[in-house]
Amino acid sequence: MALERGEAGGTSGNGKRRAVFLSHSSDDKVMARELCASLEAQGFACWIAPRDIPEGQPYPTGIIAGIEESQSLLLLASEKALASVQVLSEVEQAHKRAMPIYTVLIPPAKVRGEMDFYLSRLHWMESSGRTAEQIAAKLVAVLGRDSAWDDVASPPSLRRMLRYRPAALAKLAAAAALGMALVLGGGIYALNRLLDLDFRRLGYVDMAAEPADGGRAVLGHLRVWALAKGVRFADMRLRTAVETTDGGVRRQAFSDWPSPEQVGSLETLEISMGPIVRQLTTCLVVPSPGMNALYRVTQRFAMTPQGEEIRVAETAETQVSKEDGSPCGAEAMRGQRINP
Numbered sequence: 001m002a003l004e005r006g007e008a009g010g011t012s013g014n015g016k017r018r019a020v021f022l023s024h025s026s027d028d029k030v031m032a033r034e035l036c037a038s039l040e041a042q043g044f045a046c047w048i049a050p051r052d053i054p055e056g057q058p059y060p061t062g063i064i065a066g067i068e069e070s071q072s073l074l075l076l077a078s079e080k081a082l083a084s085v086q087v088l089s090e091v092e093q094a095h096k097r098a099m100p101i102y103t104v105l106i107p108p109a110k111v112r113g114e115m116d117f118y119l120s121r122l123h124w125m126e127s128s129g130r131t132a133e134q135i136a137a138k139l140v141a142v143l144g145r146d147s148a149w150d151d152v153a154s155p156p157s158l159r160r161m162l163r164y165r166p167a168a169l170a171k172l173a174a175a176a177a178l179g180m181a182l183v184l185g186g187g188i189y190a191l192n193r194l195l196d197l198d199f200r201r202l203g204y205v206d207m208a209a210e211p212a213d214g215g216r217a218v219l220g221h222l223r224v225w226a227l228a229k230g231v232r233f234a235d236m237r238l239r240t241a242v243e244t245t246d247g248g249v250r251r252q253a254f255s256d257w258p259s260p261e262q263v264g265s266l267e268t269l270e271i272s273m274g275p276i277v278r279q280l281t282t283c284l285v286v287p288s289p290g291m292n293a294l295y296r297v298t299q300r301f302a303m304t305p306q307g308e309e310i311r312v313a314e315t316a317e318t319q320v321s322k323e324d325g326s327p328c329g330a331e332a333m334r335g336q337r338i339n340p
């Protein structure tokens with residue numbers, strides 16, 4: 001059954017959802033508007049910010065509502081978009097709702113980090129040599145179910161990895177080399193131990209932040225991933241340490257999860273911080289079934305105001321250690337060692 005067509009700029013008169021949520025960086029707003037106009041000229045209603053956020057509505061609330069009103073997400077994957085925490089959050093929300101994600105990659109963009117988790121297995125279309133009208137024509141055929149996305153977009157391939165996912169290829173090559181060395185040296189057991197101590201097999205936190213309370217506070221949106229096989233959120237604990245510019249530290253602990261029995265997914269928490277926040281350290285305590293022990297995944301995030309937004313950047317490599325009950329904070333990132 002084809003996606004419902006609606007009036008340009010909104011849902012259809014009978015309340016059907018919009019065909020596309022258009023996720024993009026503000027640097028790509030011209031192309032985004034051209035694509036939106038071309039799709040809506042063909043009768044496929046788009047949701048696009050800031051046009052479709054009601055006046056006075058908080059930006060995050062408007063984004064969530066827009067995703068829930070849409071049937072698919074169209075990602076304009078430029079370098080700026082792929083590095084944007086806001087765009088990553090939109091893709092996460094679409095993935096969480098099992099929405100189709102149609103990616104238009106704008107070279108020389110490279111897919112890295114967490115975005116690679118969501119896009120690496122998907123087909124995508126390159127914008128090179130195509131106008132917005134030509135891209136829209138391909139999308140119209142897909143949205144109208146005249147063509148399948150997998151038929152008009154490029155599939156995952158070694159060539160695509162070489163060209164657009166060099167970091168993933170380097171990691172794959174390094175992992176292959178390490179694996180070969182360990183196997184040749186009789187290190188299969190050691191490899192299993194290393195894998196069980198990899199935070200990607202335990203869990204981790206990513207975050208966004210925004211001004212709150214009229215600029216008198218910072219509100220952090222923490223996305224906590226549970227990745228250890230068979231481990232419930234009820235078995236995990238999260239401790240945080242907020243460091244302020246005046247040298248203060250405020251610690252909190254979280255153990256009440258929205259869905260405590262959930263396994264292998266994510267939970268979202270909010271943490272209210274003061275107005276002079278410098279950085280946040282998170283310590284996620286996770287049982288490792290393979291090692292039969294508790295491990296701590298420690299991360300550190302810096303927050304920098306940029307106009308009406310707050311830029312969040314991870315300032316240290318994610319570290320894993322045995323949980324020893326010590327305080328969570330900046331001191332936890334120094335001199336840490338893994339002693340299985």
